[in-house]
Amino acid sequence: MLTKGQIQQIDTYLESIGIEYFDFRHELTDHVAEELERNLQLRKSVDFDAAFEAAKAHYPTKDLIEQQFIAKLDAYNPLKEWKYFNGKRILNSIAVYTAAILPTFLISGKNLNFLLIIYVFFSVVESLRMIFSFRAKYKLPGKKLIIYSRETLLSLLAPFLISVFYLGKSMINGKFFDKPVPIIDFMILVFIMVFAIFALQTHLDYEKERYLNAKRRYPFLFES
Amino acid sequence: MNKKVLYKGCLEPILLKLLHENGRMYGYEITRKVKELTAGELNITEGALYPLLHRLEADGVLEAEMENIGNRVRKYYSLTQNGRKEKVKAVSELENFAQTLQLLLNPKPSF
Numbered sequence: 001m002l003t004k005g006q007i008q009q010i011d012t013y014l015e016s017i018g019i020e021y022f023d024f025r026h027e028l029t030d031h032v033a034e035e036l037e038r039n040l041q042l043r044k045s046v047d048f049d050a051a052f053e054a055a056k057a058h059y060p061t062k063d064l065i066e067q068q069f070i071a072k073l074d075a076y077n078p079l080k081e082w083k084y085f086n087g088k089r090i091l092n093s094i095a096v097y098t099a100a101i102l103p104t105f106l107i108s109g110k111n112l113n114f115l116l117i118i119y120v121f122f123s124v125v126e127s128l129r130m131i132f133s134f135r136a137k138y139k140l141p142g143k144k145l146i147i148y149s150r151e152t153l154l155s156l157l158a159p160f161l162i163s164v165f166y167l168g169k170s171m172i173n174g175k176f177f178d179k180p181v182p183i184i185d186f187m188i189l190v191f192i193m194v195f196a197i198f199a200l201q202t203h204l205d206y207e208k209e210r211y212l213n214a215k216r217r218y219p220f221l222f223e224s
Numbered sequence: 225m226n227k228k229v230l231y232k233g234c235l236e237p238i239l240l241k242l243l244h245e246n247g248r249m250y251g252y253e254i255t256r257k258v259k260e261l262t263a264g265e266l267n268i269t270e271g272a273l274y275p276l277l278h279r280l281e282a283d284g285v286l287e288a289e290m291e292n293i294g295n296r297v298r299k300y301y302s303l304t305q306n307g308r309k310e311k312v313k314a315v316s317e318l319e320n321f322a323q324t325l326q327l328l329l330n331p332k333p334s335f
Contacts, residue, residue: 004295024274026297027251031270033296034252063271070275074282217290218297 002033006048010036013052017061022143022221023214024071032059068146075146080209084202093198100190109180116181116189120163123193127160127200134204138211141221148207148214159196163189231266235276237314238266240303243286244311248302251277277301285310 002010011029019025032055039051103115141148166189170181215222242257243249249257255268280286285307291298303311 001294007295027274027299028270030250030293030296030298031252059270067271067274071278074275074278077282217288 002037002048006036006052007033009052013056014064018065019068020144021068021072021146023145023147023218024068028059028064072146081203081206084205085198089198089202093194096198097191097194100194101187104183104186110177112183112186113177113181116186117167119190119193120160120167123197124160124164126197127157130197130200130204134207138208141214141218143221145214145218145221147217148210159192159199163193232272234318235268235272236280237311237318239273239276239280240285240307240311240314243301243303244308248289248300250298250300280307 007029010032011025014025014028014032019028035058036048036051036055039055040046040048043051100119104112107115166185171177238258239254242254246257251270251273255270255273258266258268277286281288281301284304286301287304287307289300289302291300
C-alpha cells in the first residue's frame with residue numbers, strides 16, 4: 001500500500017499539470033495509485049519513483065485536461081437550475097414586473113428616466129446583496145470543486161450590464177436628460193432587470209443544492 | 225476497423241450490467257474487471273470511462289459514495305433505481321443489436 005507521502009506526490013503532480021478540481025483529481029489519484037500498487041507488487045525490484053515516472057507517460061496531460069473539461073461540462077445541468085423557476089416564482093416575477101411598469105401610466109416625460117436610474121441602481125444593489133449574503137453563508141471549501149464551480153454566475157450579471165450600458169451610452173451622448181426614454185425601451189429594460197433578479201434567485205438555489213451535496217460528499221474539505 | 229470504435233457505443237450497457245452484477249464499483253476496478261472478463265480484448269481507458277461515469281451520475285443513473293481507503297479517498301458508483309431500469313433497456317438494446325449483426329454477418333440460407 002502506498003504511503004500518505006506517495007499519494008500526496010501523485011496528487012501534487014496531477015494538480016501541477018492543471019487538474020485543479022479536487023472532486024475530479026481524487027478519482028484520478030486513486031486510479032493512478034491503484035495501478036502503481038499493482039505494478040509494484042508485480043515487480044518487486046522497481047521502486048515507487050521509477051514506477052511513478054512510467055505511469056506519468058501512461059496518462060498524457062492533454063487527455064487528462066480534456067477529461068476534466070468534459071467533467072466540468074457534465075457537472076452543470078441548466079435543466080436542474082431551471083426547476084427552481086417554479087409556478088410561484090413565475091407569478092411573483094409577473095407581479096413585480098407589473099408593479100414596476102405601472103408608473104408608466106402615472107408619470108411621464110423625463111420622470112421615467114429618473115425612475116429607470118432608480119430601478120437599475122436597485123436591481124444592481126439587490127443582486128450584489130444576494131450574491132454576497134449567499135457567499136457569506138455558504139463559504140467555499142479549502143479546495144476547488146467542479147460540482148461547485150461558479151462560471152455561470154458571470155452570465156447572470158449580463159442583464160445588469162446591458163441596462164447599465166444602455167444608460168451609460170445615453171448619458172455619454174447627452175441625450176438621456178434631454179428627451180424621455182421611449183416607453184417600449186423602459187418596459188424592455190425593466191423586464192430584463194426583473195427577470196435577471198429572479199434568474200439569480202433560481203441560480204443561487206441551485207448553488208445551494210450543489211454546495212450541500214459537496215459538503216455531504218467531502219465533509220473533510222469544509223472543516224475549518 | 226479500430227476495435228475501440230466498435231466498442232464505443234457498447235460501453236454504457238457494459239458498465240450498467242457490471243454495476244448491476246457487482247453492486248458498487250470504483251473506476252479502476254471497472255477497467256480491471258472488463259479486461260479480465262474479455263481476456264484483455266476490451267481495454268477501457270480512463271479517458272472513456274470517467275466522462276461516462278460522471279455523465280451517468282449527473283443524469284441520475286448512477287449514484288456515488290466516498291470512502292476512505294488507507295491514505296486516499298475512493299469514489300464508488302452504484303445504480304440508482306432509475307439506473308436499474310436503464311440497465312434493462314440498454315442491455316436489451318445491445319442484445320438486439322448483436323442479433324441484428326449476426327443476421328447480417330451469418331445470414332440463414334433461404335430455401
